[in-house]
Amino acid sequence: MGASRETILETIQSYVDLVATGSSADVVALYADGATVEDPVGSEVRTTRESIAEFYGALDSLEQTSKLLHARVSGNEAAFAFELVTKAGDATYTLAPIDVMTFDDDGKITSMRAFWSGEDMVVG
């Protein structure tokens, strides 16, 4: 039995919340052992907990807000669009990727692939 739809949607909401306002350790704790991260799609796949922690660690010092826009679950996989707004001085940088994730039976993330490119960044 895979994780329930509700559990997967909870993990997605936690991910979106914690990417903006949690510590990198909080985000990494959502991942299962052996998980992989490819962000953006086409970049080198991160396969160790250390390299995943390093990836999210880059966000720790930023002032960010986030919002889940649209989530779709199919079995133990899901895709969702979310918006991440970073404030730096008077500027705001808005990126709204679509992430695809797979989940284990406990609702932990076993893989994440993020679809976006530089053209999608909106500077305001």
Place this chain on the structure above:
Amino acid sequence: MGASRETILETIQSYVDLVATGSSADVVALYADGATVEDPVGSEVRTTRESIAEFYGALDSLEQTSKLLHARVSGNEAAFAFELVTKAGDATYTLAPIDVMTFDDDGKITSMRAFWSGEDMVVG
């Protein structure tokens, strides 16, 4: 060299338009030879042009409108959310999946996976 971002976005827009208002043959023509379709994710993967044509053929007799909501391209892959509204008598059935596609160098679709589940159908 892969297809350009612009070519991929054009294919996605054509797909969304043709799923609603084109013939199944029009939709199938967007696919490369050897393409695969998994709709919804977790269902049996269609691997022949005949089985893909059969899948879209089921939509041919329906009165539908569609709208692209959000598309993200990463290299030769993309994810996008779109809305498909089907009218049947006085009822409307709205489904907004997130599709993930890969593309060949000409911008033809080489694979499609659609994320949605029955709970996402809105009846109005």
